[in-house]
Amino acid sequence: MLKFVGAGLVLSAGLSLPALSQAADMPGVTDTEITIGNIAPYSGPASAYSTIAKTISAYFDKVNEEGGINGRTVNFLSYDDGYSPPKAVEQARKLVESDEVLLIFQSLGTPSNSAIEKYMNMKKVPQLLVATGATKFGNPGEAPWTMGWQPNYQSEGIIYGRWIASEMPDAKIAVMFQNDDFGKDLLNGLKTGLGDKADMVVAEASYEVAEPVVDSQVVKLKASGANVFVSFATPKFAAQGIKKAHEIGWDATQIVANVSNSVGAVLTPAGLEASTGLISTAYLKDMQDPQWADDQGAKDWNAFMDKYYPDGDKLSSFTTYGYSVAQTMVHILDQAGDDLTRENVLKQAASMKDVTLPLFLPGMTMNTTETDYFPIEQMQLMKFNGERWETFGDIISGEVGG
Structure with a gap:
């Protein structure tokens, strides 16, 4: 009650x-x-x-x-x-x-x-x-x-960086991130995962949680010519970023942080069409996935x-x-x-x-x-197909020392 x-x-x-x-x-x-x-x-x-x-x-x-x-x-x-x-x-x-x-x-x-x-x-x-x-x-x-x-966010960022370096070695990456430990941890992890390819990050744009919208950040990042858009944002701003990228015709591979991959709270408000093809990570079963019926x-x-x-x-x-x-x-x-x-x-x-x-x-x-105060240190990559998330690849461990 x-x-x-x-x-x-x-x-x-x-x-x-x-x-x-x-x-x-x-x-x-x-x-x-x-x-x-x-x-x-x-x-x-x-x-x-x-x-x-x-x-x-x-x-x-x-x-x-x-x-x-x-x-x-x-x-x-x-x-x-x-x-x-x-x-x-x-x-x-x-x-x-x-x-x-x-x-x-x-x-x-x-x-x-x-x-x-x-x-x-x-x-x-x-x-x-x-x-x-x-x-x-x-x-x-x-x-x-x-x-x-x-x-932890650093491990998650490392996973994205390693995947991009392996699967998209010629990528140009633009990152929108929340200007606090949350966004910075993910960004640092991304660059760590990219290793000697960290210069693939060609543009960064931060935002403050008090800002009403992040449209200007998305427009700025698109202008960089990047073909990978990484959003290290909380739900409200992640939804705005997905929607704005779609509105301005930014045809980039999009990655969204695990904390903002909810179909109900983020992808639906952003638009399921706009969200199709998003990449994120999972450690819990997706209850909309028929494999768990x-x-x-x-x-x-x-x-x-x-x-x-x-x-x-x-x-x-x-x-x-x-x-x-x-x-x-x-x-x-x-x-x-x-x-x-x-x-x-x-x-x-x-x-x-x-x-x-x-x-x-x-x-x-x-x-x-x-x-070791990190209870969960494993994740799996997944892709949104327009209706639900589909996991792919293996379970990945990303241990980070305290």
Whole structure:
């Protein structure tokens, strides 16, 4: 059930169970409940991502209805930061100091997570499975309480660079990127992957998240004569870039970052015709792909969506993402058992060994250690055929040191 509370949203499920025999003297933990926090952009330029938090909330509804985690239900508190770093800091303080959550989970965006990282580590509160692939969030030596989840942006960029260098050795590449760690990580990875062919990048154009449109950047990049258009942008701007390139007749091979390859949230607004031929990466199954029609994981996801999130967009990859990252959090809490100290929860998060999820592409697993905070380091390339994504090639690993 969704309800507005003050400056944010509380997404919470509250089935009660009989009290456990031992009282829990730990922040965010009682005999019957585990309270975890979340910060998401329900408003602002990245509001398309709010679907992730809504899916997570729905998944915890499911978990709670089925008895919770080791006898405790999950109280999921999710607040809006509008994709604004100062607001993220305000909401993090509220969650930690007022709500006294056990941890903050899936806080979204590179700018927001950068803003709260120092505070979370100073307070020694887990900042787990953050919703950004910025490479900086996999550095336990500098920030031991902060851990990513999705493949990091640098690895993703490397994969694109290697593919272009191999398949399009005479390409001229133009890159549009968000002017922050997100865009810069991907751009650096692209150039790393190109290796001694990094001079194939003939034009770059950055944008700020406060800008309303990126049309001028796309026009500028087309004028460079590039025949490969790489868009390292968040959903709103990625959709604008795809649409504008089509409008001005830029017949280039287009690559779009994994975070912006949702058919429902990006490609449909941009236009499916304009999106045909796009290249991106995947690590989760595409629920629109008929090859998964008889897959049990896909069947379970569809049943979940129908029962717990009927208003959710089944075309949006953000729902499969939210579903899968919520399963990861449940796995960590389940492994922690009744020892729900912040220290032990962090230990479990950093001790995943060959953990797979129902919606992972076959052959993919999660692994973490005390020195490796990147749970997912494998991806597969895919191409949009006008209706759905089709994967091609092999699963590619792209490990990056912390």
